[in-house]
Amino acid sequence: MLTALRCVIRRDLLLAMRRRSDVATALLFFVIVVSLFPLGVGPEPNLLREIAPGVIWVAALLASMLSLSRLFAADFADGTLEQMILSATPLGAIVAAKVVAHWLVSGLPLVLIAPVLALQFDLAQPLLPVLTVSLLLGTPVLSLIGAIGAALTLGVRGSGVLLSLLVLPLYVPVLIMGAGAVEAAAVGLDNAGHLLLLAAFLVGAAAFAPWAISAALRISME
C-alpha cells in the first residue's frame, strides 16, 4: 500500500512540475491579495501590524481554495479517477496521498512565502515563526476539508463558485485559531492553546476527511 501511496504522490508532483504555471498562479494570487490590503485600508503602520495575521490567513484561505478545483478535475476527465476507485488499494489511502501532494504543491509555498509578506506589514520578528507554524498546521486542514468539497462538486456546473459556498463556512475554525495564534502572541498572551487546537484539527481532519472524500468521489463517479 505504501508503494501505491508513494507512487500517487510522485505522479501528482510530477504532473504539477510539468505544469508549473498552475502552481505559480495560486501563489501569485496569494501575494497580490495580501498586497491589496494596504492599498485598501491605507498605509498606517499600526493598523497594518494589527490586521496582518488576519489578512494573511484570509488570503491563504482564498488561495488554497482557488487550486482545489484542480485536485480531481484532470483525473476525472481522463478516467484515471475511475481506475483509482477500481484499484486494489483503498480509495481513502489514494485520496490521502493526492491531498498530500496537493498540499505540497499549493499549501507549502504559501507557508514559505508568508513570512516575507508579513514583513511588508511590519509584523514583529518574533511573530514570524508563530505565523509560519500556524500556517504549517492549518493549511493541510484546508486542503483536507477542501478536498471533500472538490469531490462533491466534481463535474457539476458552476462548480467553482459552489465550492467556495460549501467550503468557506467549514474553514472558519481554522481561520479563527490560525489568526488567533498570531494575534495572541502579538499581545503577549499564551498561544499554545491555539496551536494545539490547530494540531487537533489537523489530526481529526486527517483521520476523517479521507473517508468523506472517498464517499463523495464514489457518489460523483456513479
Add this chain to the structure above:
Amino acid sequence: MSQPSLVVGNVNWFKYASPQSFYPLAGAMIPWFAWAAAALCAAGLYVGFFVAPTDHQQGESYRIIFIHVPAAWMSMFLYLVMAFWAGVGLVFNTRLSHMMASALAPTGALFTFLALWTGSLWGKPTWGTWWVWDARLTSELILLFLYFGFMALKAAIDDPRRADRAGAVLALVGVVNIPIIYYSVEWWNTLHQGASVSLTRAPTMAATMLTGMLLMALAAWMYSIAASLHRVRSVILERERGADWLRAL
C-alpha cells in the same frame, strides 16, 4: 425485488418509507399540524403581547423574544433533523429520507434568517447596534451559510440521485463541524474582548414570559412539520411524476 422490512412491535416501519404510501399520510397529517400551529401561535402571541409583563429594563422591545428564541431553537434543531434524514437516506438508501432532508432545508434556512433578522431588530434598541460579532450571532450566520451550501449543491446537480447523496455527505460533514464552529467562534470572541454584550444578561424570566415563549416554540415546531410535509409532497410529485400510482390519483 422484495420489499425491505423493519418490523418492530408488529409495525413495518418501512411501509411509509415509500413515497406512494407516505404521500396520502402526509396529506392527512398536514391540516392537523397546520391548525395546531395556528392555534398555538395565536395563544403564544396573546400571552406574549397581553399577559406577559413589561420588562423593567428593556421595556416593550423585549417582546420580540417570543419570535426570536423559538426561531433560533428551530434553526439549529432543523439542521440536526435534516442531517439525520440525510444520514438515514445514505445508510438505508431510501428515497423518501432524502426528499425529507431537502424539504427541511428551506424551512431551516427561513428560521435561521428569521432569528438573525429579529435579533438585529432587537439588538438596535437594547444594544444600540444592529449587529455585533457575538459568538452566537456569528455561529448563527455560519449556520445560514451551511443551509445555503446544502441547497445550492442540491440545486446544482441535475441527477436527483447523485444530488441527494452528495447533499447527504455535505449535511453530515456540516453536522460534525457545527460544534467545532460554535466553540471556536465562542473562544474567538471571549479571547478578544470581555463579554460586553451577552444574551444571557436578561433578568430572571417571569413565568408568563416563559409560557409565551414555550407556546411559540411549540407553534414553530408544528409549523415546521406542516411546512416540510407540504414541501415533501411537492417534491414527491416532482420526482415521481412518471409513476403509475401518481397518474391514478
